[in-house]
Amino acid sequence: MKLADVKRRALVLCLVATMAVPAAGSETAVRITPDQSLSRLVAGNQRFVAHKSTHPHEEMARRHDLASSQHPFAVVLSCSDSRLPPELVFDQGLGDLFVVRVAGNITDAAVIGSIEYAVEHLKAPLIVVLGHEKCGAVTAAMSGGAESKDHIQSLVDAISPVVAEAKKDPKDPLDAAVRMNVRKVVGELAQSEPILAHEAKEGHIRIVGAYYSLDTGAVTLLGGSPVAVAH
Numbered sequence: 001m002k003l004a005d006v007k008r009r010a011l012v013l014c015l016v017a018t019m020a021v022p023a024a025g026s027e028t029a030v031r032i033t034p035d036q037s038l039s040r041l042v043a044g045n046q047r048f049v050a051h052k053s054t055h056p057h058e059e060m061a062r063r064h065d066l067a068s069s070q071h072p073f074a075v076v077l078s079c080s081d082s083r084l085p086p087e088l089v090f091d092q093g094l095g096d097l098f099v100v101r102v103a104g105n106i107t108d109a110a111v112i113g114s115i116e117y118a119v120e121h122l123k124a125p126l127i128v129v130l131g132h133e134k135c136g137a138v139t140a141a142m143s144g145g146a147e148s149k150d151h152i153q154s155l156v157d158a159i160s161p162v163v164a165e166a167k168k169d170p171k172d173p174l175d176a177a178v179r180m181n182v183r184k185v186v187g188e189l190a191q192s193e194p195i196l197a198h199e200a201k202e203g204h205i206r207i208v209g210a211y212y213s214l215d216t217g218a219v220t221l222l223g224g225s226p227v228a229v230a231h
């Protein structure tokens with residue numbers, strides 16, 4: 001193949017790739033892949049870390065476009081902690097992220113139902129479970145102690161299955177618990193019938209765990225297998 005042909009083919013591939021990632025929220029939005037979605041989040045977090053956030057999709061036209069429909073390109077299940085708002089941390093705007101926030105980024109029926117809605121009806125291809133450094137809910141679970149009658153106890157109960165194992169970590173048991181809790185929740189979502197488990201098995205969605213550093217603003221993906229904890 002001549003050099004000119006190679007260049008032409010590369011250009012066509014580039015254009016096709018660009019077309020496959022339309023502006024989220026557009027009426028003509030084509031479903032992007034889970035990996036494309038993840039790349040978009042990673043790039044946004046890199047801008048945030050470098051203090052180069054572009055604050056996209058805040059303009060009035062965007063607001064008007066979204067009034068009739070939404071096509072968020074990712075679901076983020078994050079802790080409610082005021083220090084990690086997903087739209088800021090990933091440098092995204094209106095209509096980009098379907099965000100579910102609860103202290104300790106735990107699951108319950110309402111959380112899973114919200115995520116199912118985003119996956120089944122809005123066709124979001126990626127779910128990110130975002131835990132973070134020095135999480136108060138995880139700290140409460142690690143402290144243990146007598147059961148209290150307040151509703152915070154329900155958060156503690158959800159996180160407590162990872163506590164015993166995390167306490168074996170010689171370096172930083174709290175940080176280990178944060179990461180294990182994220183993996184546990186990823187596992188719960190991946191096994192959730194009838195929608196999330198099926199969609200993940202079919203390759204329509206990807207479910208990943210991530211950790212936010214309060215110090216650097218960086219989001220790190222947590223590799224390894226999801227932690228399955230028997231309840």
Ligand SMILES: [Zn+2]
Nearest residue numbers: 079081135136
């Ligand atoms: Zn937290």
